[in-house]
Amino acid sequence: MHYFVDTLQKYPEIALFLTIGIGFWIGNLKMGKFNLGVVTSTLLAGLLVGQVGVKLPGVLQSTFFAMFLFSVGYSVGPQFIRALKSDGLAQVIFSIIICLSGAATAILLGKALGYNGALTAGLLSGGYTNSTVLGVATDLMNQSGLPPAELAAALALMPVAYAVTYPFGTIGSAYMLAAIAPKILGFDLVKVCQEYEAAHGGKKVGTTAYREYSARAVRLTSEALIGKSVAEVEELFRHEIFIRRMRTVEGGSIIDCQRDTILTENAILAVSGGLSALLAYTREFGPELKDVPLLDFSTELLDLVVTNKAYAGRTLGELIHTLFGEPGRGVFLTKFTRSDVAMPMNLETRIQRGDVLTILGAKADVATIAKELGYADRPVEGSDMAFMAFGIVAGSLIGAFTIHIGGIPLSLGTAVGAIVAGIICGYLRSTMRTFGHIPGPAIWVFNNVGLNGFIACIGLNAALGFVGGIQHYGVTLFLAGTLITLVPIIVGLILGHFVFKFHPGIMLGAVAGSRSTTAALGALQEAAKSNVPVVGYATGYATSRLVMALLTIPVVKFF
Numbered sequence: 001m002h003y004f005v006d007t008l009q010k011y012p013e014i015a016l017f018l019t020i021g022i023g024f025w026i027g028n029l030k031m032g033k034f035n036l037g038v039v040t041s042t043l044l045a046g047l048l049v050g051q052v053g054v055k056l057p058g059v060l061q062s063t064f065f066a067m068f069l070f071s072v073g074y075s076v077g078p079q080f081i082r083a084l085k086s087d088g089l090a091q092v093i094f095s096i097i098i099c100l101s102g103a104a105t106a107i108l109l110g111k112a113l114g115y116n117g118a119l120t121a122g123l124l125s126g127g128y129t130n131s132t133v134l135g136v137a138t139d140l141m142n143q144s145g146l147p148p149a150e151l152a153a154a155l156a157l158m159p160v161a162y163a164v165t166y167p168f169g170t171i172g173s174a175y176m177l178a179a180i181a182p183k184i185l186g187f188d189l190v191k192v193c194q195e196y197e198a199a200h201g202g203k204k205v206g207t208t209a210y211r212e213y214s215a216r217a218v219r220l221t222s223e224a225l226i227g228k229s230v231a232e233v234e235e236l237f238r239h240e241i242f243i244r245r246m247r248t249v250e251g252g253s254i255i256d257c258q259r260d261t262i263l264t265e266n267a268i269l270a271v272s273g274g275l276s277a278l279l280a281y282t283r284e285f286g287p288e289l290k291d292v293p294l295l296d297f298s299t300e301l302l303d304l305v306v307t308n309k310a311y312a313g314r315t316l317g318e319l320i321h322t323l324f325g326e327p328g329r330g331v332f333l334t335k336f337t338r339s340d341v342a343m344p345m346n347l348e349t350r351i352q353r354g355d356v357l358t359i360l361g362a363k364a365d366v367a368t369i370a371k372e373l374g375y376a377d378r379p380v381e382g383s384d385m386a387f388m389a390f391g392i393v394a395g396s397l398i399g400a401f402t403i404h405i406g407g408i409p410l411s412l413g414t415a416v417g418a419i420v421a422g423i424i425c426g427y428l429r430s431t432m433r434t435f436g437h438i439p440g441p442a443i444w445v446f447n448n449v450g451l452n453g454f455i456a457c458i459g460l461n462a463a464l465g466f467v468g469g470i471q472h473y474g475v476t477l478f479l480a481g482t483l484i485t486l487v488p489i490i491v492g493l494i495l496g497h498f499v500f501k502f503h504p505g506i507m508l509g510a511v512a513g514s515r516s517t518t519a520a521l522g523a524l525q526e527a528a529k530s531n532v533p534v535v536g537y538a539t540g541y542a543t544s545r546l547v548m549a550l551l552t553i554p555v556v557k558f559f
Helices: 002-010 012-027 038-052 058-085 089-113 117-127 131-142 148-185 189-199 206-210 230-236 275-284 316-323 363-373 385-400 414-431 440-499 504-514 518-528 532-557
Strands: 213-219 241-247 254-256 268-274 299-306 332-338 356-362 374-376 403-405 408-410
Touching: 002 012, 002 038, 012 038, 012 440, 038 148, 038 440, 058 131, 058 385, 058 414, 058 440, 058 532, 089 117, 089 440, 089 504, 089 532, 117 131, 117 148, 117 440, 117 532, 131 148, 131 414, 131 440, 131 532, 148 440, 148 504, 148 518, 189 504, 189 518, 189 532, 213 275, 230 241, 241 275, 268 275, 299 363, 316 363, 356 363, 363 374, 385 414, 414 532, 440 504, 504 518, 504 532, 518 532
Parallel strands: none
Antiparallel strands: 213 268, 241 254, 241 268, 299 356, 299 374, 332 356, 403 408
């Protein structure tokens, strides 16, 4: 043990990775339907490992946090900017009000309880379940010019407040929104979401849009189909079956079928469609057989980013009717994503630039749709690191710029600058997809390693002051955290139901997003048995990430 402690003290990077490893391991363990979460687990692991007396340089902490903030901004930027310019503006305003209520509650409680800015920021970060607040506050405190001893004491308090208040912030908000709110406001969440889906085309958009894609070879023996064109047969089967290729005689040459191709007796056909459609209809053609060369045509599963202005604002139903007919006959829509959130595929959902449609079909047909609709975002291993690095530099330089008003220095701070830069870069990437590519897995690494590396640094550096802080502030902090969790939720429910009059499912999702509480979204989806809450969550989450970073400035400066 003595060797282990000495090694950690001599090589603090070992302590850092040990903390991150424990955090990810414990944070992903399930206890029934609840798990502690990686961020909270990493913080607690850092506070435990740090008891041996490990100190990490502040620049490492800031580097991790800059990576995290930029990746968050990059992910939510397209949705946030579009919401500001579209009919999502009401949800943006709604989310800002909720964020303001949370920050105001924290300031009032901090003043009433005699807390300083650091402790109040930690209280807000945990109770509001927004780790960005913790990082921005740390950045502001490091730039405050406080004496080293006073600064160290202040920085030690923030993780104490976060660790005490975060668990209820997560569990309480999920339970309040998914179980309590529908009862208080008097609606059946499952029923209203079903009604919304029915009214807005929440059913599947034809078989071709949602079912597993497959292809089979059949011999045409049905007299009802012999002599008909491909278009006539596909119309007969309501475009749930597509005829891709045909071999007129066994062992003969293969032709690619067009809409006017005539089907001949005993021809061997390659038909594609959803699995259920194939099971239901292929027997109406004739017996199925094995013909590997006939079925050996290239297919592609492609993430297609909508960049063509001509299609922005059109509904998903219109898009499928226009493009998934002749131009992309036999192409399947398998997923619809907005700002990395899987959206319900409703007929009436309006497409926005930057939305990602995952399509599957013959490679040539997929390429046809991609050329018309936008950018083919094919998987690549590399990231445009220059784009990311220069973005962080530009944002941080702007954030570091200080002006003096009445002798008081004012600046956004490098942390806010980094997230704003990420939002701008993410939006630019969504509209001009030829540069700035950062693959989803890389964003995951920057986001999770950046955040949890930063949290690990905080925990390790604050560990020695943690026990005393818990003993002095614990119960009061917990009760204050419950208020910061509940007040914004109550404000959101009242405003969303009575003032903005949002659909109940969308309203609950918007409240969860405005609190950036992913656990609450999961609980809502489970309780609603629907993805309708996701519609409200996406805009609320994007808005809260930026707004809470900005609101951290007055929270810290007010004390």
